[in-house]
Amino acid sequence: MPLNISTDKKFIIAGIMALVFVVVIVKLFLLQVIDPSYKLSASNNVLRYVTQYPARGLIYDRNGDLLVYNQAAYDLMVAPNQLSKFDSTDFCNILGITREFLEKGIKDAKRYSYYKPSIFLKQISAETYAVLQEKLFKFPGFYVQARTLRTYPRKTAGHLLGYVGEVDENIMKSKPYYQMGDYIGISGLEKSYEEELRGSKGVFIYLVDVHNRIKGSYADGRYDSTAVLGKDITSTLDADLQEYGERLMQNKIGSVVAIEPSTGEVLAMISSPTYDPELLVGRPRTTNYRTLQADTLNPLFNRAIMALYPPGSTFKIVNALIGLEEGVVAPTTKYSCDGGYRVGRGVGCHSHSSPLDLVHAIQASCNTYFCHVFRNILDNSAYKSIEVGFTKWKGHVESFGFGNKLNIDLPNELRGSVPTISFYDRYFRKGGWSSLTIISLSIGQGELGTTPLQMANMTAAIANRGYYLTPHVVKKVGNDTIVDSRFKIKHYTSVDSTWFNYLADGMDLAVNGAPGSGSTARIAAINGITVCGKTGTSQNPHGNDHSVFVAFAPKENPKIAIAVYVENAGFGATWAAPIASLMIEKYLKDTIAPNRIWLEQRMLDAVIIDRRAKKK
Amino acid sequence: MGWANIYAAVYSEEHSSIFDFTQRYGMQLVWIGAAVVLALLVMAMDSRFYFVFANFIYAAMIMLLVTALLFGTEVNGSRSWIQMGPIRIQPAEFAKFATALALAKLMSKYGFKIHQFKSIATIAFLVITPALLILLQNDTGSALVYSSFILVLYREGLTGWILVFMVFMVLLFILVLVYNIPVILMLLFALTLFLFVFISGRYRDAIRFGVGIIGIGVVIYGASEFFNLNLSWHYFLLLPLVVGIPIAIVYAFINRLRYIYLLVLFTLTGIFFSFSVDYVFHNILDTHHQKRINDLLGIESDPLGWGYNVNQSKIAIGSGGFWGKGYLKGTQTKFNFVPEQSTDFIFCTVGEEWGFVGTTVVVALFLMLLIRIIRVAERQRESFARIYGYGVASILFFHIAVNIGMTIGLFPVIGIPLPFFSYGGSSLWAFTVLLFILLKLDSTRLG
Numbered sequence A: 001m002p003l004n005i006s007t008d009k010k011f012i013i014a015g016i017m018a019l020v021f022v023v024v025i026v027k028l029f030l031l032q033v034i035d036p037s038y039k040l041s042a043s044n045n046v047l048r049y050v051t052q053y054p055a056r057g058l059i060y061d062r063n064g065d066l067l068v069y070n071q072a073a074y075d076l077m078v079a080p081n082q083l084s085k086f087d088s089t090d091f092c093n094i095l096g097i098t099r100e101f102l103e104k105g106i107k108d109a110k111r112y113s114y115y116k117p118s119i120f121l122k123q124i125s126a127e128t129y130a131v132l133q134e135k136l137f138k139f140p141g142f143y144v145q146a147r148t149l150r151t152y153p154r155k156t157a158g159h160l161l162g163y164v165g166e167v168d169e170n171i172m173k174s175k176p177y178y179q180m181g182d183y184i185g186i187s188g189l190e191k192s193y194e195e196e197l198r199g200s201k202g203v204f205i206y207l208v209d210v211h212n213r214i215k216g217s218y219a220d221g222r223y224d225s226t227a228v229l230g231k232d233i234t235s236t237l238d239a240d241l242q243e244y245g246e247r248l249m250q251n252k253i254g255s256v257v258a259i260e261p262s263t264g265e266v267l268a269m270i271s272s273p274t275y276d277p278e279l280l281v282g283r284p285r286t287t288n289y290r291t292l293q294a295d296t297l298n299p300l301f302n303r304a305i306m307a308l309y310p311p312g313s314t315f316k317i318v319n320a321l322i323g324l325e326e327g328v329v330a331p332t333t334k335y336s337c338d339g340g341y342r343v344g345r346g347v348g349c350h351s352h353s354s355p356l357d358l359v360h361a362i363q364a365s366c367n368t369y370f371c372h373v374f375r376n377i378l379d380n381s382a383y384k385s386i387e388v389g390f391t392k393w394k395g396h397v398e399s400f401g402f403g404n405k406l407n408i409d410l411p412n413e414l415r416g417s418v419p420t421i422s423f424y425d426r427y428f429r430k431g432g433w434s435s436l437t438i439i440s441l442s443i444g445q446g447e448l449g450t451t452p453l454q455m456a457n458m459t460a461a462i463a464n465r466g467y468y469l470t471p472h473v474v475k476k477v478g479n480d481t482i483v484d485s486r487f488k489i490k491h492y493t494s495v496d497s498t499w500f501n502y503l504a505d506g507m508d509l510a511v512n513g514a515p516g517s518g519s520t521a522r523i524a525a526i527n528g529i530t531v532c533g534k535t536g537t538s539q540n541p542h543g544n545d546h547s548v549f550v551a552f553a554p555k556e557n558p559k560i561a562i563a564v565y566v567e568n569a570g571f572g573a574t575w576a577a578p579i580a581s582l583m584i585e586k587y588l589k590d591t592i593a594p595n596r597i598w599l600e601q602r603m604l605d606a607v608i609i610d611r612r613a614k615k616k
Numbered sequence B: 001m002g003w004a005n006i007y008a009a010v011y012s013e014e015h016s017s018i019f020d021f022t023q024r025y026g027m028q029l030v031w032i033g034a035a036v037v038l039a040l041l042v043m044a045m046d047s048r049f050y051f052v053f054a055n056f057i058y059a060a061m062i063m064l065l066v067t068a069l070l071f072g073t074e075v076n077g078s079r080s081w082i083q084m085g086p087i088r089i090q091p092a093e094f095a096k097f098a099t100a101l102a103l104a105k106l107m108s109k110y111g112f113k114i115h116q117f118k119s120i121a122t123i124a125f126l127v128i129t130p131a132l133l134i135l136l137q138n139d140t141g142s143a144l145v146y147s148s149f150i151l152v153l154y155r156e157g158l159t160g161w162i163l164v165f166m167v168f169m170v171l172l173f174i175l176v177l178v179y180n181i182p183v184i185l186m187l188l189f190a191l192t193l194f195l196f197v198f199i200s201g202r203y204r205d206a207i208r209f210g211v212g213i214i215g216i217g218v219v220i221y222g223a224s225e226f227f228n229l230n231l232s233w234h235y236f237l238l239l240p241l242v243v244g245i246p247i248a249i250v251y252a253f254i255n256r257l258r259y260i261y262l263l264v265l266f267t268l269t270g271i272f273f274s275f276s277v278d279y280v281f282h283n284i285l286d287t288h289h290q291k292r293i294n295d296l297l298g299i300e301s302d303p304l305g306w307g308y309n310v311n312q313s314k315i316a317i318g319s320g321g322f323w324g325k326g327y328l329k330g331t332q333t334k335f336n337f338v339p340e341q342s343t344d345f346i347f348c349t350v351g352e353e354w355g356f357v358g359t360t361v362v363v364a365l366f367l368m369l370l371i372r373i374i375r376v377a378e379r380q381r382e383s384f385a386r387i388y389g390y391g392v393a394s395i396l397f398f399h400i401a402v403n404i405g406m407t408i409g410l411f412p413v414i415g416i417p418l419p420f421f422s423y424g425g426s427s428l429w430a431f432t433v434l435l436f437i438l439l440k441l442d443s444t445r446l447g
């Protein structure tokens, strides 16, 4: 190989290396000596990252009425490393704060981070903001960040809508999207649809000089990102019905849930006592929250999905259906009743004509009849043991949505309870119990725990003659009507749909039977609408019985299914039935007939809060 | 002269320890100690040892790579570590010098001719095997290091056009991603014509040909618009080419201009390459690689997300200014704004604390080291030692250029260490072994 070629190559290789290194040095020169933007950002430490908060989605009711919207609010931020001397007297005067507050605020901010800005004062008013804005340049290290607050024009459905609050340490750790000062849905719809409602944040990056003045966009906005607006949500709620229900339930404890049977859409969900959702917004939230939390009536507790009550006599409907499906009772089967079921410990009954067939037993709510039905189911000779019979019964009960979460699109729903064999084996002993020992299940007492939502859902299943759709509270997210395919699935009960008509007839008679025929809920009748209903009285160890009523209307092609619980109010017919009936009338007819105004007034005026205390 | 070599090497060693003494903790000191022992060990061996056992060492390293791949520990998504008691080593680091040794042994064989197919195939096999294994370990950066051996091949006789061609391909790669393919195709066409004029001087023919081709394209485009055919751009860019190529070939045949065939081949290769880059980039590359490349080219950016490292790294280096903030006074690096600052982004510390002066000195020292290595390599009488020397220079060059390049936003972020600076035992030892084998070979060079 001729010497000169390899020599050339040697120089070329060295030359390539040198060239690359020269490029590197030129770039370093540009970066370190010429380009000011990097130096500037570092000498102040920060490019100021100004987060763009997207407006949270609005919430509408099913008719397009606004339930939740946003109001502008301003947070005063402080970046400790940019602080320098300023007129603190003027500053305190503008904000109406004390010097101690100022000193403590700055100390706290420094403790949080010397570089990262933190909130100095939350939600200053628009007026204060206007004054402050003028003079902000005099206070280096402080700047204002615009935020929004939730506002509730109708002040209704607080439990269902839920509220938003600031993220805490744990949330920030588990969900890195959230940063100090961010808001997140904490309960209700705000929580379950958090991601849809919140949208996503953007960030604008500004160059800031040593005097804390914005010098312009960093790198011509190349690194900026705009915020994506949160989506609006249309709830299934009927705000008028919801408000009306809240008024009827005022000064009472309990819950009302109304569902559109054909869709599973929740029309109203009332938990009483309720609270004004405005209380849980903005600066006063913490104080108000504590007050609400300290209230012995527990207004923050959403009874509709979190309270467990025995279903009482309304549960006879389910037992009747199971009996029919199992073939241990026929619509024509008659049992006589002389004021009670007298086997074992026995179950008492009220006076009514005797004997009765199934439909009329529902009409008159005869306890004796359903003791027979229940024992027939459990002691069915087709099954070898009580365990098999009980398991059958339990399976049917669960097919109505009891004992499990219905999976409504709200957080914290309870599953309720249906007793198990092992529970009774433990409670008594194995083999130590029979259909007689657990006879109270026949009339919906005993070891049954159901939420008002589950009861409304059961009523919807009867209205639909055999199936229910998972109850849900959201109709539309953004412009998409189809929210979730799981809300489109028909869940069939394990009872054949033909049997349901007998029950609808019985519930029809219970409301619309002739006077003196033994109907238990005649007070719930509405002119021109066939309401089908069933009263219940749910015993509880803490005081007077709860008044329960479930109903759907109209009988054919039902538009509404409803469950009402009024705690410690006594008979179902006295309180729960009128409230349910008024709500049905309001929903289907929009106005209350003149001949029922007295009833409405009686419900509005009733105060049933102190009864619990009385018995204690 | 040997003294100057050792001086250069030891100087770098000391340099790292100056930084590491105070910046790093005890661990790096232990590793430096081990590196010194390792260096002594390397020097104690007979220099023939490396020649005789080159292939054996290479095979052993390949085995280690396979072991790491199969039984290795995963760190940061790369399955490239072998745990041995308290220490972890990264075979990929050591495979580099082993490959350099094996390559040197192969190419120094008597009668070896680089342009033979068999030679090229063997070389390709030697280099690609470890690169592929490392790629499988999900360590793209270390795998790319092997491309630097092209410099060795060039020195040993490979035609220089290969280098030009590679540079051209890299340019084309960047252009395809920054602009879209139609623009690239037009540029390619213009370039081909320009080359033709440059070589032949027949600019009249070139103009006629160019106008003709563009005319065809315009006619098709016009027809598409006029008849509302909605033809895709493929038609009016590629059809003229289909017409143009036969004409060019006929022209070449008549005028007996053989280089036109090369030009045609060049154009076709360019087109094919552009399309495949587009396809590979959008369909085969991981999103995080895509994003890093996009970030570098300024197509997309997200300084708080995946662009964070580079942006913060640039802020740190940029904030150093001309003189730097002074030793240990760096705020950006001290407050951990730059992730991985002790490993792959160590250069930030230099940039922030020592400023432009410091970075220039470091870069210049590295360049001096490389040139020194090349001179050492050139004065070897045995081609084995010379080729190995070039291997050392190429590997170091690639590491230095790419590592510094990525901290200042000249190169996409692929995690490879800066020789003698980055924290970590494996890389320090590997570079020590790499360099000291060369020193040993040089010291026993027959005078």
Ligand SMILES: [Zn+2]
Residues within 6 Å of the ligand: A337, A338, A339, A340, A349, A350, A352, A365, A366, A367, A368, A369
């Ligand atoms: Zn009776």
